Amino acid sequence: MSVRRLRGLAATAALALLLTACGGDDDAATEVESGAEFKAGTTMAKLADKGKITIGTKFDQPLFGLRGPSGDPEGFDVEIGKIIAAKLGIEPDKIKWIETVSANREPFIEDGRVDIVVATYTINDDRKKIIDFAGPYFQAGQTILVKEANTDINGPDDLAGKTVCSVEGSTPAANIETSYPDVKLELTDAYSNCLEPLRNDQVDAITTDNVILAGFVDQNEGEFKLAGEPFTEEPYGVGLKRGDDAFRTFLNDTLEESYKDGSWDKAWESTAGKVLELPSPPAVDRY
Amino acid sequence: MSAVLFDTPGPHTRRRTAIWSLVAGVVLAIVVVLAAVRLAQRGIFDADRWDIFTESTESWEALLRRGLGATLRAAGVAAVISLTAGALLAVARMSSSAWMRVPATIGIELFRGLPVLLLILFTALGFGSSIFIAVVIGLSLYNTAVIAEILRAGIQSLPGGQREAALAIGLSPGQTLRMILLPQAVRRMLPSLVSQLVVLLKDTSLGFVVGYAELLRTSRELRDFFGSRYIFSIFVVTAAIYIGVNFALSRFATYLEKHGTTRAAGGPAKQVPMDSRNA
């Protein structure tokens, strides 16, 4: 007990030192919870005891989960992950980040390779059959990215007969296939691969969640723009192992607390908030 | 230089050749300069497209330590597995017992006929292994088969006397293979083997399709992080690293060809067959 408290204090001190040393003004300084106690046998207790957590996130999504040359990912999802870890008494540098691409998020949770997944992970019923979700912690929506000068595409209905780029196995791609079948899809393994083809008119548009596309708009000043309003609802949730209700309750509690104590806002402002307006957090769904 | 095709040139020919040489050289130079000017006009050489490499070592570290490190790790493990398993497979392939020979032959033909990418996908998607294991196994399956064939060619190229002498002093066929023929075959085919390792190293880049964070994927990450204005510089640096490492490895193969193969019976392989099946 006291060992954990000492460790927690030391961790907080180390974190404070680390932050001042970096001069990192962008850090949403999540305060690591010292002396957090959990019921024995729960996932939270196990993780807190280990002092380490493995979080799956995206490495190629600007604003949400993007890995830079330093080797660690940065973004809103990453900050949410840090908030959760902090509640478990785990410092940010003890988090092991693993890249989860759209196709391997469920398998990685199932086989325990990651403890949680915070990776622009849309909650839907199909996935709920395999894993559980805490949250949602953010509401996104599918939309379309086109070149700045483009005027013919203003919504999904204008895509008929056009070529659209998206990612193999993703929800946006599946959505287009089912609801807009006369669209020609070019699929690849990462949204960022679609930018060059769009620039060269090899595809007419890119489709995925609005926040991902907003990141691309920001990164390539003036070249692209979003066409129209989001036409679906993509609630992002934290993926965890199916049936772990205690952990899910803990995660939902943590998220709600972050809405109230301002850490959610801070997480947003330090990452996606640099490009997008601060939205209001969605209500958590405890099913 | 192929002196077989043309006589040692006399003064006239020398002059003519020199003129042609000069003309070709000038044409080439003009092309290169034009290209460079065109690139410069598009701003490819602007400092702000290269600053991620000139102003900090972070990008270099990412490419070299993480990317190249991951490449070398996968290549190293796969190389060790392929060399060992390849030797065993070669022995099985040449075994007098059909129980070993037939499956070995089938295995070799099977794995040589499939793309490495497909083998990696089989392991990653079909058996749900980790990405590193998938890359290593995919590479190993393919290269084991290839190395087995290289060693088989090596063994067959040894003078028959070696095998006969071994049998004459009472060694079993298996012992002959293992103790006499195989070591010499390895020494003889060393350049071929090292060339195959270069191919192996290049094939690690296939891992990027399944998400293995090797050099190519790391350079793609840099592009995603910094934006596509840096794509040209990132590409040049990545290409330089690959070419540099592979070139060094190839030079090592040439060095071995000159210095290492003389200790095998029958001297260095007269025509080291570059197995063109694995370009």
Place this chain on the structure above:
Amino acid sequence: MDAVIDNLPLYWEGFWATLRLTLVSAAFALLLGTVLGAFRVSPVPTLRALGTVYVELLRNTPLTLVFFFFVFVAPQIDIKLPFFVSALVALSLYTAAFVCEAVRSGVNSVGVGQAEAARAIGLTFPQTMGQIVLPQAFRTVVPPLINIFIALTKNSSIAAGFFVTELVAVGIRLANRNAADVLMVLGGVAVFYLAITIPAGILAGALERRVAFAR
């Protein structure tokens, strides 16, 4: 098994793309590679150097990087190609380096006496090459060329990562949609590849045995 049978049209589309990639690239690679091979054995030093540099550069570069260049980097320097054409160009340029080497070793394998006799009767270098040396080199060059062709077939799979729906791309797509039948789905892809590579391998082996004789 159903996953394979229901998707046969998609498999066929992928197979056809693979076949087209392979055959067209092979043709270009053969052409370019022979020219480069001629450069490498020519008496003109600049041409020799050009050939050598080309071969060394491409042999030491992964094919994936060549693809990456044509799809993502080239557009920035005004070379904008449709996805399929980028794949063709990448495959052709890469394979040409290996064809060049095969041609060169083929030329070197022709007996010295042939070239000397040609010169003795007054043929120039281009004539010697074209009428005496290359036709004979052809014999030795064919087996390695077939092997290069096999490698090309397998290398076309790299186009899967670069917007071309060939066999492996089909495999990935079907594997994602039929998570339960992945082995079957990929097995189907394997069968299509083996349908090309194994007969070609047997042909190469047979030819190799026929041309192998003591010089």
